[in-house]
Amino acid sequence: MDLQQLQRQAIAVHDLYDELNLAERGRIWDRQDFMLGFMGDAGDLAKLVMAAEGTRTMPGGRAALEHELADCLWSVLILAHRYEVDLPAAFMRSMTELEEAIGARLDGR
Template identity: 25%
Template sequence: MDMTELETRSKQIRTAYHQLEMQQDGRPWTTEQDALAFMSDAGIVSRLIMDQVGSWPQSQSEFTLDYKIAESIWWLLSIADSTNIDIEKALENFLVSREKHLN
């Protein structure tokens, strides 16, 4: 799957969730709420990693590490979209910057 397809599918899913938020809250979530949801999922990634290496009591989470990592990527794609960031360009710029830094 290429980046364009990831972005398109992520945007479609986020749009569908906005409809659910309208039913629940009377309005779609803000970018700030999306960022908070991402941080919550990033925290779960950390707990699942700690569980995996044995430094946290075994989780009873219904989610797996790969699922939560993927969800975190989805949140980042959604946040980039809502803030008009070209995620592919941003990632390329970041990688070039780090490659230059390490050389």
């Protein structure tokens, strides 16, 4: 599955959440709500990484870690969608810039 397929599935789930939130709360999430949700997921992921490294206790084990990684990816895909960012192009651009910058530093050692 490529990134565009992942984004299409993420958007389908996003649309279902819009329906659910509208039905249950009378409003849908805006971009800020998605960012705050992502921050919550990132915090949960941090706790699970700490548990995987033995520095804290958290229930769920590997399955919970996988779930939170997927939640964080979903949030990034949705934020890119909501801000109309071509994520594959932005990723490739950023990775190329990093490769060049790191390569230049390594060459200058």
